[in-house]
Amino acid sequence: MEKIVEIDMIKSKKYKDKAGFRKRNNAMLKNINAEKLIETILLLSAAAFILVIVLITLFIFAKGVPLVMQVGIDDFLFNSDWRPMKGAFGIWAMFVGSLTVTFSSMLWAVPLGIITAVFMAEIAPPVIGRWLGRLIELLAGIPSVVYGFIGLIVIVPFIREVLGGNGLSVLAGAIILGIMILPTIINIARDAIMAVPQEYKESSLALGATHYQTIARVIIPAARSGIITAVVLGMGRAIGETMAVVMVTGNSTVIPENILSPVRTMTSNIVLEMGYAAGDHQAALFATGMVLFIFIVCLNLMVTISAKAGRK
Amino acid sequence: MMANNWQDRVATAIFWLSALFIVAILAGIIGYIIIKGISSINLDFILQPPSKAGREGGISTTIVSTGYLTLMSLLIAVPIGAGSAIYLEEYARSKNRFARLVNLTSETLAGIPSIIFGLFGFVFFVLFLEMGWSILSGSMTLAIMILPTITRTSQEAISAVPYEYRDNSLALGASKWQTVWKVILPSSLPGIITGIILSIGRAVGETAALILTAGSSLGMPLSPADPARTMSVHLYVLVAEGISMERAFGTAFLIVVLIMIINYFANLSLSKIAKSMR
Numbered sequence: 001m002e003k004i005v006e007i008d009m010i011k012s013k014k015y016k017d018k019a020g021f022r023k024r025n026n027a028m029l030k031n032i033n034a035e036k037l038i039e040t041i042l043l044l045s046a047a048a049f050i051l052v053i054v055l056i057t058l059f060i061f062a063k064g065v066p067l068v069m070q071v072g073i074d075d076f077l078f079n080s081d082w083r084p085m086k087g088a089f090g091i092w093a094m095f096v097g098s099l100t101v102t103f104s105s106m107l108w109a110v111p112l113g114i115i116t117a118v119f120m121a122e123i124a125p126p127v128i129g130r131w132l133g134r135l136i137e138l139l140a141g142i143p144s145v146v147y148g149f150i151g152l153i154v155i156v157p158f159i160r161e162v163l164g165g166n167g168l169s170v171l172a173g174a175i176i177l178g179i180m181i182l183p184t185i186i187n188i189a190r191d192a193i194m195a196v197p198q199e200y201k202e203s204s205l206a207l208g209a210t211h212y213q214t215i216a217r218v219i220i221p222a223a224r225s226g227i228i229t230a231v232v233l234g235m236g237r238a239i240g241e242t243m244a245v246v247m248v249t250g251n252s253t254v255i256p257e258n259i260l261s262p263v264r265t266m267t268s269n270i271v272l273e274m275g276y277a278a279g280d281h282q283a284a285l286f287a288t289g290m291v292l293f294i295f296i297v298c299l300n301l302m303v304t305i306s307a308k309a310g311r312k
Numbered sequence: 313m314m315a316n317n318w319q320d321r322v323a324t325a326i327f328w329l330s331a332l333f334i335v336a337i338l339a340g341i342i343g344y345i346i347i348k349g350i351s352s353i354n355l356d357f358i359l360q361p362p363s364k365a366g367r368e369g370g371i372s373t374t375i376v377s378t379g380y381l382t383l384m385s386l387l388i389a390v391p392i393g394a395g396s397a398i399y400l401e402e403y404a405r406s407k408n409r410f411a412r413l414v415n416l417t418s419e420t421l422a423g424i425p426s427i428i429f430g431l432f433g434f435v436f437f438v439l440f441l442e443m444g445w446s447i448l449s450g451s452m453t454l455a456i457m458i459l460p461t462i463t464r465t466s467q468e469a470i471s472a473v474p475y476e477y478r479d480n481s482l483a484l485g486a487s488k489w490q491t492v493w494k495v496i497l498p499s500s501l502p503g504i505i506t507g508i509i510l511s512i513g514r515a516v517g518e519t520a521a522l523i524l525t526a527g528s529s530l531g532m533p534l535s536p537a538d539p540a541r542t543m544s545v546h547l548y549v550l551v552a553e554g555i556s557m558e559r560a561f562g563t564a565f566l567i568v569v570l571i572m573i574i575n576y577f578a579n580l581s582l583s584k585i586a587k588s589m590r
Contacts, residue, residue, distance in 0.1 A: 031487060038489045039403055045395035046404075049417040049463075052456055056424075056432045063435055112330055119327040132331055134579055139338050141571045143517025145544045146564050149551055150341055179337055186334075212323045233423065240425020242520040243548060267427045271520055274434070289431040293424070300423045304416065 057293075064290035067283035076287065082253045084273065084281040091266065091288050093255045098265040098292075100256055101245060102238040104174035105181060110231055112178075113185030114220075117230070120186070121193040122215055133190075140183035148247030151176040156248055165260040168250030173263065176244050181234040188233060192226020193219060229303050236299045240292065242267040266292050342568060349565025352558050358566075362530050366546065366555050371563055373532045377447070377540035380533055381526060382515040384451030385458060386508060392455075393462030394497075394504055400463075401470040402492055422460035429457050430524035438525055445527030445539040453525045454518060458511035465510065469503020469585065470496055502585045509578045516570055519544040543567055 068076045071089050079090025120129045155175050160167030196219050204214040220227070250262025251272060264272075266288050277285055360370030396414065404411035433453030443449045473496050481491040497504075519542075527539035528549060541549070543563055550560040 035487055035489050042395050042399035042403055045392045046399040046414045048392050049414050053417045053420060055436060059432055059435045115327060115330040116334055119331050123327050135335060135338050138575050141513050141575050143544050143567060145519045145548045146567055149547060149564055152551060210320060212320050236423055242427045270427055274524055286431060289428055293428050296424060297420060300420050
């Protein structure tokens with residue numbers, strides 16, 4: 001663009017005056033340089049993303065890997081003896097704890113979330129669908145520490161009185177976590193269902209299927225990959241959740257026996273002990289974070305790859 | 313849509329009940345916090361600093377800390393986030409490898425749990441860069457966490473600007489940057505603002521990452537090098553250490569009201585965008 005203008009200027013008789021021309025030309029060059037500079041700055045801010053993820057990986061691994069090597073991968077991952085003051089760093093109980101709480105929360109939040117997503121996309125009158133969408137945004141916006149607080153003063157005493165035990169349990173974690181992952185599941189599943197081509201639905205209805213038959217046999221199968229994405233991202237959210245879980249699950253470092261047993265997740269372990277940990281103990285907490293990080297990144301990659309496969 | 317047999321009727325009931333159940337959960341949570349919390353709220357609670365570890369006094373310093381951290385993190389994240397959105401949408405040769413990589417990292421960052429950011433912020437800002445537990449470490453960590461949100465909403469807004477705007481501006485002799493600065497940014501401002509509002513919500517509620525990076529000092533933060541305790545961290549400490557349930561309810565009340573206000577503005581700016589795109 002600028003080059004054309006420049007050539008025009010050279011041709012134009014207006015700028016025959018040499019000094020004037022040089023002045024204009026310099027200003028033009030300066031503009032071109034400024035444009036280049038701005039583009040570089042913008043490029044660098046985009047590159048910051050890559051830098052950040054590289055730094056995060058580097059620093060967490062640099063802290064975690066040496067400890068895992070020292071303890072041995074086997075003993076670190078598959079041993080449930082966690083006594084950091086005595087040099088025993090086995091996170092198996094917490095690994096199992098994270099998975100137990102996560103899957104128990106998904107057990108009820110996934111079906112409820114998908115049903116609600118179908119309701120919003122297919123059944124609800126538009127006004128109700130829109131309002132429900134706003135309420136779900138609000139649900140997503142409530143901070144996890146508030147969920148933990150509610151869990152501790154409402155859910156935990158309820159479990160203690162109705163089901164026994166001391167209330168701080170897998171069940172309390174599953175109830176609170178389920179509520180927290182509902183918005184993720186509903187939003188993504190709803191978008192996937194809405195993206196199903198209208199013709200699919202119309203063809204099915206034209207063949208004489210009822211609305212519900214169409215939903216169950218045409219729309220949900222067509223939105224399958226999006227619904228799976230919703231479930232996987234919900235799972236990622238659940239497994240990474242910290243504050244709410246730490247407040248309601250009791251945090252003892254044993255493998256839970258049943259749904260009323262207390263449990264400690266990997267995330268809870270980090271936030272509970274980081275405040276006073278030092279040396280190997282601190283490194284072991286970073287190693288716990290590293291395991292969590294690898295887990296989450298794998299889940300994300302699965303979503304990205306399956307989304308790509310879905311597009312093809 | 314007429315339910316014409318018992319299966320359909322049962323299905324209809326299940327769908328409506330599910331939706332009602334979710335509304336009931338939300339109403340229950342917000343109603344409970346508001347009813348239990350409102351009695352703790354008075355001017356002193358908002359304006360007085362906490363004393364005796366939060367057992368007495370108000371929560372003024374934690375309100376200031378929350379605002380301080382939020383503002384600082386926005387100052388860092390908004391230019392970088394908007395800048396990279398502009399680069400990805402306007403400068404990167406349509407979906408080249410670099411742009412794809414940045415988009416992928418942005419998605420990955422958005423999925424990483426806050427405790428991981430906390431660990432990173434602790435080892436990198438607090439220890440490696442020797443910033444200590446401070447507003448600075450906390451806001452840098454927060455900035456990284458809100459970066460994907462700001463970039464994504466900005467990208468969406470920029471890509472919604474009609475092509476003719478660019479063509480017209482360039483045809484009038486404006487340079488690329490002039491076009492971006494004077495035409496594209498103003499038309500995509502509502503989207504960028506939505507990203508900022510959503511980020512404020514995230515910053516207000518964040519706890520795990522800030523405990524590890526900003527510390528939990530109850531003092532009034534003056535310089536960015538001072539440690540600070542936000543309202544959310546304060547709520548956690550009050551509850552976890554059993555300091556004062558009454559003050560915990562008051563703090564939770566303020567957080568929930570703040571989130572509702574933020575949510576309202578986010579909806580407002582989103583519906584403005586929807587209108588302008590029509």
